[in-house]
Amino acid sequence: MKPPVEAPAPGPGEALIAPGQTMESVTRTISDIPLRHPYPRFWWTGFLVAFALVLLLLTSIAWLFTRGVGIWGINMPIAWGFAIVNFVWWIGIGHAGTFISAILLLLHQTWRTSINRFTEAMTLFAVACAGLFPILHLGRPQFFYWLVPYPDSMGLWPQFRSPLEWDVFAVSTYATVSLVFWYVGLLPDLATMRDRAATRFKARLYGLFSLGWRGDVRHWVHYQKLYILLAGLAAPLVISVHTIVGLDFAIAILPGWHSTIFPPYFVAGAIFSGFSMVLTLIIPLRAVYKLQGLITARHLDLMAKVMMATGWIVIYGYAEEFFNAWRSGNVYERFVDVNRAVGPYAGYFWVLMACNVIAPQFLWSRCLRHNVGVLFVVALLVNVGMWIERFVIVVTSLHRDFLPSSWGMYHATFWDYSTLAGTVGLFVALLFLFLRFLPAISMTEMRRFVATKEGGP
Amino acid sequence: MKAPVHGLLAAYASETSFRAALRGLREAGCVRTDAYTPYPLEAGLLPQAATPVGWIMLLAGVIGASGGFFLQWFASRDYPLNVGGRPLNSWPAFIPITFELTVLTAALVGVLTLFCLAGLPRLHHPVFTDPRFKRASQDRFFICLRADDPLYASENVRRILTDLHPESIAEVPA
Numbered sequence A: 001m002k003p004p005v006e007a008p009a010p011g012p013g014e015a016l017i018a019p020g021q022t023m024e025s026v027t028r029t030i031s032d033i034p035l036r037h038p039y040p041r042f043w044w045t046g047f048l049v050a051f052a053l054v055l056l057l058l059t060s061i062a063w064l065f066t067r068g069v070g071i072w073g074i075n076m077p078i079a080w081g082f083a084i085v086n087f088v089w090w091i092g093i094g095h096a097g098t099f100i101s102a103i104l105l106l107l108h109q110t111w112r113t114s115i116n117r118f119t120e121a122m123t124l125f126a127v128a129c130a131g132l133f134p135i136l137h138l139g140r141p142q143f144f145y146w147l148v149p150y151p152d153s154m155g156l157w158p159q160f161r162s163p164l165e166w167d168v169f170a171v172s173t174y175a176t177v178s179l180v181f182w183y184v185g186l187l188p189d190l191a192t193m194r195d196r197a198a199t200r201f202k203a204r205l206y207g208l209f210s211l212g213w214r215g216d217v218r219h220w221v222h223y224q225k226l227y228i229l230l231a232g233l234a235a236p237l238v239i240s241v242h243t244i245v246g247l248d249f250a251i252a253i254l255p256g257w258h259s260t261i262f263p264p265y266f267v268a269g270a271i272f273s274g275f276s277m278v279l280t281l282i283i284p285l286r287a288v289y290k291l292q293g294l295i296t297a298r299h300l301d302l303m304a305k306v307m308m309a310t311g312w313i314v315i316y317g318y319a320e321e322f323f324n325a326w327r328s329g330n331v332y333e334r335f336v337d338v339n340r341a342v343g344p345y346a347g348y349f350w351v352l353m354a355c356n357v358i359a360p361q362f363l364w365s366r367c368l369r370h371n372v373g374v375l376f377v378v379a380l381l382v383n384v385g386m387w388i389e390r391f392v393i394v395v396t397s398l399h400r401d402f403l404p405s406s407w408g409m410y411h412a413t414f415w416d417y418s419t420l421a422g423t424v425g426l427f428v429a430l431l432f433l434f435l436r437f438l439p440a441i442s443m444t445e446m447r448r449f450v451a452t453k454e455g456g457p
Numbered sequence B: 001m002k003a004p005v006h007g008l009l010a011a012y013a014s015e016t017s018f019r020a021a022l023r024g025l026r027e028a029g030c031v032r033t034d035a036y037t038p039y040p041l042e043a044g045l046l047p048q049a050a051t052p053v054g055w056i057m058l059l060a061g062v063i064g065a066s067g068g069f070f071l072q073w074f075a076s077r078d079y080p081l082n083v084g085g086r087p088l089n090s091w092p093a094f095i096p097i098t099f100e101l102t103v104l105t106a107a108l109v110g111v112l113t114l115f116c117l118a119g120l121p122r123l124h125h126p127v128f129t130d131p132r133f134k135r136a137s138q139d140r141f142f143i144c145l146r147a148d149d150p151l152y153a154s155e156n157v158r159r160i161l162t163d164l165h166p167e168s169i170a171e172v173p174a
Helices: A023-036 A040-067 A081-106 A110-114 A116-136 A141-147 A163-196 A200-210 A217-250 A262-288 A297-328 A331-342 A346-364 A372-399 A414-437 A443-453 B015-028 B053-078 B091-118 B131-137 B155-163
Strands: B005-012 B033-036 B141-146 B168-173
Touching (some): A023 A163, A023 A414, A023 A443, A081 A110, A081 A116, A081 A163, A081 A217, A081 A262, A081 A372, A081 A414, A110 A297, A110 A443, A116 A163, A116 A414, A163 A200, A163 A217, A163 A443, A163 B131, A217 B033, A217 B053, A262 A297, A262 A372, A297 A372, A331 A372, B005 B155, B015 B033, B015 B141, B015 B155, B053 B091, B131 B141, B141 B155
Antiparallel strands (some): B005 B141, B005 B168, B033 B141
16 A cells, blocks of 8 residues: 655755754644744734634624625626625635645645645635535525425425535535544644643643544554545545536526536636635745744745646636637627626726736746745735636626626625625634644654655665 | 553664564564554554455445435435426436535545544553653654563563663553
8 A cells, every 4th residue: 555645755956844854853843833832922913803804704694694685785687796706716715725635645746745734724714614605695594404405394305406406515525524534634643732732631632632542553554544545535526516616607508607618617716726825824824933944945836836737727718718709609608708808897807817817927937936925925816816706707797698688787795895804704713723723734744754754664 | 469561562763673673573473562653654564454444435435326326316206396308317417416425425434434443532541651652643663562462471572672772661551
């Protein structure tokens, strides 16, 4: 059986770990962040700002449940609005975590080792934010369980032929499997935390969650098999989830949505936005917590390259949409694309082009790519661009379809923006709690990385 | 009267001497040996049947797939919906949910299998009483020759453990 992490191949240029690291030093560096709580001022400031936004989210949801979805800007014909834009954006962000932890593991990309735990956490929290929106958008959210097949007294079943029903299964499976994968990865690290904890209370708490793991050689054999198989399951799962999200649109007959390019183009867009979010978060965190020895310049360089590669698939998707609209000869398809570029939402469209098409091209230059500031700004712009992309897809297709008499406009309200900002706060607050209480880098995998590098077996 | 003993626990600082000691014990004929490492190593260091995790997960996946498909097939008969004259068993539309339930079942059963095989969750184990064992999850390799091994009392076997310069060696109470 192949071990999940092989001996590191010395990469061209820089190393994947700073010289002089030992098993003891990586364990100490990583476990000290939750155990010693360094830089409390940074943590408290960040957490409290994020928590204020969580309160805003709760307020928005309370008001939504009181008054109904009419507090948002949605109307006929634009019934989807921010809720679906945010849903697709968040779930896309989550996909980079699974991509890094599962697909790069199966491809033996050893550089994933120091970032996979953090990005898996990012996946979980992004999916939590994404999962809120379809339920909030239901109108009667108290009946969300009607989407689940259960033997109800009316003898009804959900419509299994609908992509929206597929979404229910895809997103809930994705959330569950991501959680399980993350927890299995955490298990040996929780044992390390238990053994390093300074107080009896902490040792007991980490001990409970580590379930009595003791690194038995026989247990490791089962563990490794399970871990690689979970990665093998998560890899097609992540592709299926965004494929299904793409099908939510593609199966509708609406011009601008009804296209076979949607599933692959959505998957690439998801990984593109996810990597930009990883960079946006990791660049400041490694600076604050001084983790440059573990998350090196080479990691950032490789992530920037993945971002560019997926970015080009997305650009291909944009080009394909325009080409197909022209080539099909369908007047409605052609109109949607012209309307996107010069219609009332043209501003959004051109900002999208600037953020997703132009901005990443700066990263062709090695010198700019290695400039942490430039990389951070590009990643931030891609995050914004990918949000606007979903806005353009959702709103411009809906607002002017076949019949001019049913055209309309969409204007987001305060509550649309407050809910979006609130989920950003929820995401960041959960990440801060994760940093505070759990090891943000896999100590087990880093130890093996160091040990095999030092010429162990 | 002496307190009951779980075994003899030896700690090694290097993976090389840990492996040599394990090999020595196996050659001497010790059968009841446990070993603990701070990161996963390859299978076959200790005698052990091949891990059944893969087969169990495959079986769970098949059950999830057939159960998922059956659910949708059954529902389309229990409450027939005629969508543009298409067949009730419109199987291509049932594939996404079938796939999701395959993955879900296999993953959950896989984790439960690990817990069963490793005897987790478990609140206590004799090796935890040894304060040295805290480093088993950090940077030390441990070998435990269990007291129920027929060769436990043999001086020869103990010499194998000590000859490879363990950092420390001591008995652990049961």
